[in-house]
Amino acid sequence: MGRTDYLDKLNDKQREAAMCTEGPLLILAGAGSGKTSTMTCRIAYLIREMDVHPYNILAVTFTNKAAKEMRDRVQKLIGEGVNMWILTFHSACLRILRRHAEVLGYGRDFAVYDPTDQKTVVKNICKELNIDTKKFTPSYFLGIISHCKEQRISAKDYNNIFGTDFKEQMVGQVYGQYEKILKKNNAMDFDDLLLKTVELFEQDEEILLMYQNRFRYIMVDEYQDTNMIQYTFLRLLADARDGDGNVRRNLCVVGDDDQCIYQWRGADIRNILEFEKDFPGAKTVKLEQNYRSTANILAAAHSVISHNRGRKAKKLWTDAEDGNKIIYYNADDEKDEARFIASEINRLAGADEAGEDYRQFAILYRTNAQSRTFEEALSTRDIPYRVLGGLRYYDRKEIKDMMCYMRLVQNRADDLALVRIINEPKRGIGGKTLEKLRTLAQVRGSSLFDVLLDDEVIASFSSKVSENLRNLAGLIESYGIERDNMKLSDLYDGLLVNSGYMKALEDQHTVEAESRLENLMEFKTVIAGYEKEDPNMNLAEFMERIALLADVDNHDAEENAVTLMTLHSAKGLEFPYVFMPGMEDGLFPGWRAFDREDGLEEERRLCYVGITRAKKRLWLTSARTRTLYGRTDYTRESVFLRELDQKLMDGDGIYEKKDRKTEGVFRDGASAGTPFKPFDQLKYAQAQTKQKAEAMAKAAGQSFQVGDRVAHAKFGEGRVLEVSGQVIRIEFKDQVRKLALGIAPLEKL
DNA sequence: CTCAACTAGGTTTTT
DNA sequence: CCTAGTTGAG
Numbered sequence: 001m002g003r004t005d006y007l008d009k010l011n012d013k014q015r016e017a018a019m020c021t022e023g024p025l026l027i028l029a030g031a032g033s034g035k036t037s038t039m040t041c042r043i044a045y046l047i048r049e050m051d052v053h054p055y056n057i058l059a060v061t062f063t064n065k066a067a068k069e070m071r072d073r074v075q076k077l078i079g080e081g082v083n084m085w086i087l088t089f090h091s092a093c094l095r096i097l098r099r100h101a102e103v104l105g106y107g108r109d110f111a112v113y114d115p116t117d118q119k120t121v122v123k124n125i126c127k128e129l130n131i132d133t134k135k136f137t138p139s140y141f142l143g144i145i146s147h148c149k150e151q152r153i154s155a156k157d158y159n160n161i162f163g164t165d166f167k168e169q170m171v172g173q174v175y176g177q178y179e180k181i182l183k184k185n186n187a188m189d190f191d192d193l194l195l196k197t198v199e200l201f202e203q204d205e206e207i208l209l210m211y212q213n214r215f216r217y218i219m220v221d222e223y224q225d226t227n228m229i230q231y232t233f234l235r236l237l238a239d240a241r242d243g244d245g246n247v248r249r250n251l252c253v254v255g256d257d258d259q260c261i262y263q264w265r266g267a268d269i270r271n272i273l274e275f276e277k278d279f280p281g282a283k284t285v286k287l288e289q290n291y292r293s294t295a296n297i298l299a300a301a302h303s304v305i306s307h308n309r310g311r312k313a314k315k316l317w318t319d320a321e322d323g324n325k326i327i328y329y330n331a332d333d334e335k336d337e338a339r340f341i342a343s344e345i346n347r348l349a350g351a352d353e354a355g356e357d358y359r360q361f362a363i364l365y366r367t368n369a370q371s372r373t374f375e376e377a378l379s380t381r382d383i384p385y386r387v388l389g390g391l392r393y394y395d396r397k398e399i400k401d402m403m404c405y406m407r408l409v410q411n412r413a414d415d416l417a418l419v420r421i422i423n424e425p426k427r428g429i430g431g432k433t434l435e436k437l438r439t440l441a442q443v444r445g446s447s448l449f450d451v452l453l454d455d456e457v458i459a460s461f462s463s464k465v466s467e468n469l470r471n472l473a474g475l476i477e478s479y480g481i482e483r484d485n486m487k488l489s490d491l492y493d494g495l496l497v498n499s500g501y502m503k504a505l506e507d508q509h510t511v512e513a514e515s516r517l518e519n520l521m522e523f524k525t526v527i528a529g530y531e532k533e534d535p536n537m538n539l540a541e542f543m544e545r546i547a548l549l550a551d552v553d554n555h556d557a558e559e560n561a562v563t564l565m566t567l568h569s570a571k572g573l574e575f576p577y578v579f580m581p582g583m584e585d586g587l588f589p590g591w592r593a594f595d596r597e598d599g600l601e602e603e604r605r606l607c608y609v610g611i612t613r614a615k616k617r618l619w620l621t622s623a624r625t626r627t628l629y630g631r632t633d634y635t636r637e638s639v640f641l642r643e644l645d646q647k648l649m650d651g652d653g654i655y656e657k658k659d660r661k662t663e664g665v666f667r668d669g670a671s672a673g674t675p676f677k678p679f680d681q682l683k684y685a686q687a688q689t690k691q692k693a694e695a696m697a698k699a700a701g702q703s704f705q706v707g708d709r710v711a712h713a714k715f716g717e718g719r720v721l722e723v724s725g726q727v728i729r730i731e732f733k734d735q736v737r738k739l740a741l742g743i744a745p746l747e748k749l
Numbered sequence: 750c751t752c753a754a755c756t757a758g759g760t761t762t763t764t
Numbered sequence: 765c766c767t768a769g770t771t772g773a774g
Contacts, residue, residue, distance in 0.1 A: 062764070090764050115763085134758080190764055265763070367761055369765095389763090423750095430750045548764065568762045590761055606762080629760070629765050 006041050006077050010034070017285040018042040021050055021217070024238075024279035025252040026272075030316040031301070031612035032292025032574065035254055039219060040070060042252065043084075044077040046217055054084040058215040058237070061088055062222050064549060066572055070221070085215070089230055090190060090548050093197040096211070097188070098544070103204055104196055109411045109540060111187040112547040116395060117416055118142055118189050125177045131170060141174045148175065149191035150227045150266040152198070155179050185447075186413040190548075194229045201236045212240035216250060222572070223255030223275075227266035249279055257312050258305050261568060261606045263598070273312065290316045290612075292574055294323025296648050297618050301611040303645040308601050325650040328641065329621045333632075334370075334582075337623045338377035341579050344619060345383055345562060348577065358384055361562040362575040364610050366588040369628070370581065371564050384561040389569050394546065398505075398516040399523055403546070405495045409479045410539050412449040415441070419448070425504035427468040433461065449476065474726045475499060478740030481727060483539045485714065485744065489527050491539060493689045494743060496520065502689070521686050567610045578614035580607075583622040583638040600639075607640045620644075702748060704728055704741070713745035 007015055014034055017027045018041040029035035043059065046052040061067045071086045085092060094112070101108050113121070122138040125131075148158055155176040162168040182188065188196060201208040215237055220226070226234070238251040253275060260269045276282045290298055298318050305311070327344075331337035345361050348354040354361075363374055371387050378385045394400065401424050404417035411417075423429040440457060441448045451457055452473040458466045475498055483491060496502045502520070505513045530537055530545065563575065567588075582588050589603035611618060626635050704710065708720045710730060718732040726741045739746065 064764090088764065137759090193764085261762075262764095264761080369760060372765095426751075428750065432750085566762060587761095592761075627765090631765095 006044055010038065010041060011289060013285055013287050013289070014038045014041070017287070018045050020252075020283055020285070021046055021052075022250060024249050024275070024282035026223075026275045026282055026284045027252065027254040027287065028284060028312055028314060029254050029256055029287040030290060030314060031256065031259065031609070032290040033287035033316070034289075034291055035221075035256075035287060036066075036070060036073065038287065039221065039254055040073040040077060042219070043070075043074050047078055047082075052217060054082045056214060056216040057084055057219070058092070058217070059084070059086040059219040060092055060221065060234075061086070062225060063572065064088055064091070066221055067091075088548065089233070090193050091544075093193040093233070094544060094548065096197050097193065097200070100200055100204070100207055103207070104200055105183075106188070106196075107186045107411070107413070109186070111185065111407055111411045111414050111417070112193070112543075113182065113187045113189045113416070114394075114547070115142075115190075116400070117187075120416055120420075121178060121181055122174065125174050125181070129170075129173060129177070131174070136170070141171060141178075144171055145175050145178060146191050147266060149195050150229050152195065152229060152232070184413070185415050186411055187416070191229075194233060198229060198232050198236065201233075208236060212237060216240070216248070218251045220251070220253045221255075222259075223253035224257050224260035224269060224272045225255075225262045225267040226271050227262075227268055231268070231271050251279065258308070258605055259571065259609050261571065261602060261609060263602050273310075286314050288314055288316055290318045290320075292615055293318065293612060294320050294616060296322050296325060297611060297614050300326050300618065300644055300648045301608050303648070304604060304611065304640055304643050305608040307643050308604055324617050326644075326648050327617070327619045327650045328583075329619065330637070331621055331623045333625045334373045334623045334627065335377070337581050337621050338373040340621060341374065341581065341619070342377040342381050342383060344579075345378075345577075346381060348617075349383075354577065356560075358560050358562045360576040361579070362570065362573075362577070362613065363562065363564045363579045363581065364567050364570045364613065365564075365580070365582055366567060366590060366606075367582075368566060370587075374564055374581075378562060384559075386559060386561040386563055388563065388565040394549065396519055398501075398520055401501065402492070402496060402520065402523065405476075405499060405501075406492070406539060406543065408449065408476050409483055409491070409495070410543055412476065412480065413447045415448045418452075421499070422472065425500045427472065428465050429468065433465060449473070453477070472499075478726045478743050481738050481740040482743045485739070488531050488537060488539065488542055489524060490692070492524060492527050493692050497689065497692075498742075517686060521689070524689070567606050570613050571609055574613055574615055576614075576616040577619075578610070578617070579619045579621065580610050581621045581623075582626075583620050583641050584626065584635040585638055586635065587626070588638055589640070604640065620649075702741075702746070704746075704748065709749040711747045711749055712739070717749070 007018065010018060011034075014037065017025065017038050021042070027035070027038065029038070039059070043057060046057060047054055059067075059070060061070065067086050067088055071084070074084070074086065075082060085095075087095070097104075097106075097110075098108065101110055119138045119142065122141050123133065126133050126136070126138065126141075148154075153161070155172060155178070158175055159169075159172040162172060182192070201211070218234065218238055220234060234251065238249045240248050242248045253272070255272045257269060257272050260267055260272070263269060271278075276284060293301075295318055298316055298320075302316065329337070329340050331340055341363060345358070349356055349358060349361075365371065365374075368389055375385065375387060394403065401421055404414075404420045407414050407417040408421070419434065422434065437448055437451050437457075440451045444451070452469055455470075458469050458473075460466075461469065475495070479491060479495060486494075502517070505517050505520075527542070530542055534541075567580075580588075588607070589600055593599035593603045620641065622635065622637050622641070624635060625632050627633075704720050704723055706720050706722060709717065710720060711717050712730070712732070715730075715732045715735070715737065718730040720728060721731050721736065722729040723741075728739050728741050728744075728746075730737055730739060
């Protein structure tokens with residue numbers, strides 16, 4: 001391979017950006033301008049030409065998907081496996097925090113709470129404080145708390161600043177309790193990951209210095225979507241001093257102010273607009289040539305976005321030809337809209353242009369609620385599709401339950417997880433019992449789980465309840481001991497079976513339980529996948545990976561299916577054929593956008609993002625009436641449709657008459673019939689799981705006594721030193737180990 | 750304590 | 765329309 005042939009593939013501007021390695025650098029990269037290529041080449045250039053060690057580079061993105069793509073492409077360029085920090089903000093912080101959690105007074109095994117957990121915590125607090133959750137919903141409080149954390153306002157600060165009127169006092173109280181409970185549960189929420197990292201850096205100069213020295217070159221993707229805390233994080237790392245005491249700021253940020261679509265989540269567009277002011281001496285490179293879309297699509301995008309004020313001056317251009325016009329279809333209602341889109345997909349997939357390649361199509365909508373209609377329309381036509389987002393996979397009850405078992409095994413202080421599973425499957429433990437345990441824990445200042453370990457307490461319940469509780473505590477404890485000795489999938493199987501969770505589902509004999517079982521087996525495949533990737537992955541590492549997974553990351557580019565997702569999730573992706581349904585005022589732009597002046601601007605940027613995802617063709621559709629939660633309303637065409645240059649569009653209704661006839665005409669899906677759920681495989685996994693469980697149960701029946709000679713599958717032969725309950729202490733040749741009976745692969749000799 | 754039936758209230762976007 | 769939460773009967 002030629003030394004710098006990867007640079008030859010870049011255009012002048014891209015190359016200029018890639019080769020500018022010292023000092024602050026702002027790359028203003030328009031949609032489809034080859035930003036990822038530029039970034040990856042820059043990394044390759046740093047490593048190969050500037051002799052920078054990969055260890056000294058930090059690249060941060062917003063999504064796991066973007067991180068993965070960047071890593072793959074860098075690897076291709078420098079041709080070897082590189083262990084470099086190319087991570088999302090959150091996973092980078094998580095990695096740092098795992099190392100130094102103790103400095104902040106957290107346990108090393110702290111849990112990461114997702115929004116569902118957060119809600120549960122706030123709900124409990126409301127109950128405790130007698131707050132009417134009908135007047136003030138948990139999400140109301142969480143919204144404020146999250147914004148506070150982004151701005152680095154602690155509960156204490158909040159109470160100092162606000163706290164004048166009743167409402168603010170209440171929020172302050174809830175916030176304070178929330179902080180306390182998370183800390184007590186040894187848990188952090190998503191916002192904490194950044195917040196605590198910044199606190200760590202400010203609190204401990206030595207640690208900061210260590211990371212400053214390590215990360216001598218920092219790159220940030222999608223810089224327009226950074227919020228204040230992320231900015232602070234970057235600033236702290238980048239404000240390093242070299243040997244002579246000069247400030248070294250090798251910070252390279254890449255972004256496009258027109259694609260800032262997360263202001264509602266605290267993204268501060270000023271970060272990118274004022275980068276040059278923030279970092280004096282910054283160099284700016286603009287990438288304005290678009291390699292993705294046809295000229296018509298690009299012009300359409302431009303005609304919409306040019307209605308925004310206060311943009312960085314730039315204009316995308318392309319060498320590509322005009323291409324097809326943009327098709328607009330005004331449907332009767334949302335069903336008609338879906339029908340139209342499905343028939344268009346059939347039309348193109350049947351023609352030579354798109355072949356049977358359904359991967360080329362995407363339906364990008366504003367809200368997840370819209371997906372349903374499309375799913376129905378596509379499936380009646382045997383068009384394979386894949387929905388991303390909506391209820392996250394990990395939000396499904398059964399998955400969440402099993403995750404809580406695992407969380408508890410990893411971190412016993414996680415009261416939330418315990419409460420969730422203490423009566424799941426049913427163990428006859430209701431409100432009364434739980435309340436008793438709770439007060440006890442409170443009095444002692446211990447975690448709920450620790451109360452469960454107290455035999456005296458347990459014995460005070462009815463025999464049935466106490467036996468169940470004892471078993472549960474034993475189960476968690478045993479796996480806590482064994483968790484690093486066993487394979488991840490075995491741990492999962494063991495918990496699934498020995499908790500009785502699997503049996504409870506099997507006994508139900510309902511369709512729903514059946515599908516839950518399938519999901520659980522699917523989850524096992526997921527776990528097995530991680531295991532394959534890294535056979536030594538332990539529970540903690542697995543939880544870490546899973547905690548920060550978004551649904552978009554499950555997007556499997558290999559699967560031959562139409563992609564359905566929100567416009568937000570589509571950022572950073574591209575498709576030859578893109579549909580944008582629901583172009584109606586109130587839906588897109590959403591009605592909330594009309595409250596604030598810049599609300600509409602953000603929606604417009606979202607529209608711009610959507611349009612620029614399309615490579616070859618773009619469809620915009622709307623429905624004259626739309627049924628939303630029961631009520632059918634007349635709609636008005638979106639303001640964005642009106643803003644779009646009409647010369648670029650093929651008018652409404654062209655396909656109307658013709659296509660209505662295609663209703664009910666199915667493609668005979670010779671190749672369209674890829675099954676979504678490999679049913680047999682799941683059944684097999686289920687049987688296997690059961691078999692393994694039986695073996696475990698049998699092993700659990702073994703009884704050991706002090707002095708017995710035993711053999712362990714991994715540690716070899718040993719002698720029993722002590723047996724107490726489920727825990728057994730064994731002296732091996734060169735070590736003494738605690739093992740859990742019934743789980744550890746032990747045999748009596 | 751569990752389950753079934755009913756009611757009331759809520760929908761933007763995500764790491 | 766859907767889900768989460770409540771209530772009343774076993």
